[in-house]
Amino acid sequence: MPDQVKSAPDITKKSEGPRVEALQKALDRELVHWKFPWRKIKIDGIAGPRTFDACNMVGWLKGFSPDELKKISSGHLTERDVEILSGEGQRTDAMEKRSEERRDEAERLRKKRRWLEEHPDSHPAPAGGHWVMFDNEEVPKWMVEEALKPARESGVWNGEVFSGRRSPEHCEQLCLDMCGAATCPGKCGGRSSNHCGPASFEGNHGEGAVDVTDPDGLRAWCEAHGNPIRGGGAVLPEDRPHFSRAGN
Ligand SMILES: [Zn+2]
Ligand SMILES: [Zn+2]
Structure with missing residues (x-):
């Protein structure tokens, strides 16, 4: 009888050991290769949130399907997933095609x-508003309480906020520099962007927007909890990191 080919067990949340460490090193290599060095993670051999966050990013770049990305964010990595994420496994034609289709969005990101890193916002939030700090970003308090904090504490969302409040001036300049126009509906929005917090600009309930890593994890949590915020491509397919009350 031929030997049974036995594959390694799935890597799940909190898995530990040399296989996790090898995956983490490979993810960092891939993140540098795909020009996302700011997403590099700590090599500690423990499959924590940052590891799955990086898997989601690399998996998206490499062309995993939306369902596969959801599964990865939820903490299920098969041996084949690990091989592909590590750059060792052969991707399917469908994956290569999706990866190619995501090129412009990746470059935009x-x-x-x-x-954002090179242009700190010099316009402070209006005094008396409801903006609080979360992951070193100004975010409306309601959004932290109703979505970001519980989503993180549940372990479903592995990511972090990398952009929160921006002043109207900052939003307009971002769009001018990125897109060559003062506004581009569905992308930056210019002065009308929800990142500025219209209509009051004070971070009142329903106002504001965030850009996050692991959009699939946050989207999964939100969809299971009555959608306090929407995003992850649900409303704006070309802006997966973006979340707001209505998703725009
Ligand atoms: Zn724009
Ligand atoms: Zn955004």
Whole structure:
């Protein structure tokens, strides 16, 4: 009788050991290769939130399907997933095609992140508003309480906020530099962007927007909890990291 080919067990949340460490090193290599060095993670051999966050990013770049990405974010990595994420397994034609289709969006994400890093917002939030700090970003208090904090504490969302409140001036300049126009509906929005917090700009209930990593994890949590915020591509397919009350 031929030997049974036995595959390694799935890597799940809190898995530990040399296989996790090897995956983490491979993810960092891939993140640098795909020009997302700011997403690199700590190599500690423990499959914590950051590891799955990086898996979601690399998996998206490599062309995993939306359902596969959801499964990865929920903490289920098969041996084959690990091989592909690590750059060792052969991708399917469908994956290569999706990866190609995501090229422009990936480039836009790199560009936007670079712009935000190089252009700190010099216009403070209006005094007396309801903005609080979360992951070093100004975010409306209601959004932290109703979505971001419980989603993180549940372990379903593995990511972090990388952009929160932006002033109207900042939003307009971002759009001018990125898109060559003062506004581009469905993408940056310019001065009308929900990142500025219209209509009051004070971070009142329902106002504001965030850009996050692991959009699939946050979307999964929100959809299971009455959609306090929407995003992850549900409303704006070309802006997966973006979440707001209505998703725009
Ligand atoms: Zn724009
Ligand atoms: Zn956004």
